[in-house]
Amino acid sequence: MVQVAYAGICNSDIQRSFGGGAYHYPLIMGHEFSGAVKESFAGSRFSAGDRVVVYPLLPCHKCEACQTGDYAQCLDYDYFGSRRPGGFAASSMCRRTTSCRFLPMSICSTQL
Ligand SMILES: [Zn+2]
Numbered sequence: 001m002v003q004v005a006y007a008g009i010c011n012s013d014i015q016r017s018f019g020g021g022a023y024h025y026p027l028i029m030g031h032e033f034s035g036a037v038k039e040s041f042a043g044s045r046f047s048a049g050d051r052v053v054v055y056p057l058l059p060c061h062k063c064e065a066c067q068t069g070d071y072a073q074c075l076d077y078d079y080f081g082s083r084r085p086g087g088f089a090a091s092s093m094c095r096r097t098t099s100c101r102f103l104p105m106s107i108c109s110t111q112l
């Protein structure tokens with residue numbers, strides 16, 4: 001669970017707001033966000049308080065594209081702020097630790 005610190009507004013968010021370009025409504029948008037780990041699960045490389053940036057694409061890890069490491073071509077992907085609730089919420093759930101990257105102290109949470 002990531003406590004959202006900052007979320008960007010992308011041009012695609014504007015289109016989803018006004019153009020009906022989302023997969024479903026209502027939708028919590030925001031696919032570009034940073035935050036701090038609020039809770040982590042046993043065995044995770046993350047601990048509560050770690051600053052992170054969240055990678056919005058959630059590949060299925062099962063399809064042919066994923067099996068070859070070509071996650072951008074996943075046939076059954078999920079996506080924060082598009083297909084699932086995004087970073088405009090107070091917190092967001094990352095089921096896989098591969099969705100999060102440590103945010104170095106040299107980078108401010110707003111510099112993403
Ligand atoms: Zn974007």
Ligand SMILES: [Zn+2]
Binds near residue numbers: 063075
């Ligand atoms: Zn896939």
